[in-house]
Amino acid sequence: MRKASLSALLVLPGFLFAACGGSSDDGGGGAKTVSIDELPAEVAKAQCALYQKCFGDLFQFFTNGEDCLKISEERVKNAEIGQLAAAVASGKVKYDGAMAAKCLEDIAARSCAELANRLSDNCDAAAEGSAAVGEDCSYDLDCKGTAFCKLDGACPGKCTERLAAGGACKQDDDCQDGLVCGDATQACVKPGAVGEPCGGGVQPECGPTLFCVGDDDAAKQAGTCKALTEVFAGKAGDTCAFQDGTLCATDLSCVYDAPPPASGKCAARVGSGAACKRLAVPSMCPIGEYCDGAALDGTCKALPGPGQPCVKVLDSDHCAPYSRCDGGTCVALQKNGGPCGGSQVCYSESCVSGTCKVNACQ
Numbered sequence: 230m231r232k233a234s235l236s237a238l239l240v241l242p243g244f245l246f247a248a249c250g251g252s253s254d255d256g257g258g259g260a261k262t263v264s265i266d267e268l269p270a271e272v273a274k275a276q277c278a279l280y281q282k283c284f285g286d287l288f289q290f291f292t293n294g295e296d297c298l299k300i301s302e303e304r305v306k307n308a309e310i311g312q313l314a315a316a317v318a319s320g321k322v323k324y325d326g327a328m329a330a331k332c333l334e335d336i337a338a339r340s341c342a343e344l345a346n347r348l349s350d351n352c353d354a355a356a357e358g359s360a361a362v363g364e365d366c367s368y369d370l371d372c373k374g375t376a377f378c379k380l381d382g383a384c385p386g387k388c389t390e391r392l393a394a395g396g397a398c399k400q401d402d403d404c405q406d407g408l409v410c411g412d413a414t415q416a417c418v419k420p421g422a423v424g425e426p427c428g429g430g431v432q433p434e435c436g437p438t439l440f441c442v443g444d445d446d447a448a449k450q451a452g453t454c455k456a457l458t459e460v461f462a463g464k465a466g467d468t469c470a471f472q473d474g475t476l477c478a479t480d481l482s483c484v485y486d487a488p489p490p491a492s493g494k495c496a497a498r499v500g501s502g503a504a505c506k507r508l509a510v511p512s513m514c515p516i517g518e519y520c521d522g523a524a525l526d527g528t529c530k531a532l533p534g535p536g537q538p539c540v541k542v543l544d545s546d547h548c549a550p551y552s553r554c555d556g557g558t559c560v561a562l563q564k565n566g567g568p569c570g571g572s573q574v575c576y577s578e579s580c581v582s583g584t585c586k587v588n589a590c591q
Contacts, residue, residue, distance in 0.1 A: 442474025
């Protein structure tokens with residue numbers, strides 16, 4: 230079973246930076262506005278409120294206990310929004326703080342089913358680029374209207390209309406409203422709905438609030454999209470099976486006494502330093518710890534931090550919160566300009582020639 234990717238949700242589709250709650254008025258009771266300096270913190274608030282509405286406690290399942298506001302603000306600072314002030318100063322972009330405030334209102338009214346949609350016209354109008362379709366650009370915000378900056382391995386890119394289904398893409402925001410960039414195909418596609426086939430390298434991924442259950446990339450076998458409430462439903466003592474998409478309520482773990490295809494049982498999590506089962510989803514241990522041991526039984530220990538070797542948890546490399554595994558060693562998440570071996574260590578999620586950057590144009 231594979232969860233729908235949340236990496237895209239950490240910077241939501243469209244110009245969410247314009248949706249930045251906590252806006253101020255003009256001092257005379259006029260329209261609310263949001264300044265560029267306020268954007269990173271306020272965007273983080275808007276994002277995290279939406280995550281809480283759509284995922285609740287499950288957000289911790291996806292993020293290993295990292296604080297939503299903290300990591301979201303850093304990701305925003307190191308994304309295109311961090312280039313906005315310079316773009317406005319150069320005359321490439323016009324920023325409208327009143328439209329930004331209106332965009333916030335639009336975000337507050339969104340449903341979880343709309344997470345794969347581009348944002349409203351108010352959000353696009355909050356930061357209006359000057360480059361027309363076909364003209365040079367460095368970032369999406371340079372382009373007029375809903376166009377995006379298409380970079381084909383070199384800078385500058387070209388402003389391009391958002392792509393229809395089947396168009397070759399690199400990220401969700403390259404695609405038209407309601408489409409995402411498929412993980413396996415790198416083509417724009419409509420995400421799977423509840424009950425539809427998904428994943429396995431042969432079908433689209435599920436929508437952002439769904440899980441793909443039963444898919445197998447190696448076997449090119451598709452799974453089925455299921456709602457989170459259907460997957461995370463087991464009570465204490467219930468049978469559960471990660472491989473079948475039957476997991477436990479968010480305060481429990483699916484604990485195995487033998488490897489799959491055996492099933493597990495929903496059981497309470499344990500405290501720091503306590504005895505634990507290594508085969509459990511999520512870990513029985515507190516946030517920031519893992520179950521260390523030679524066989525199925527172990528003891529909860531702190532996850533390794535920067536400079537320490539990564540540890541394997543269910544065949545995946547793990548490190549302490551706010552660090553990532555890079556070449557077998559845990560590395561603190563890096564701001565733009567920091568060194569990187571892979572994009573996972575960058576707040577921008579973009580490693581260009583060994584340096585964290587927004588993209589190749591920075």
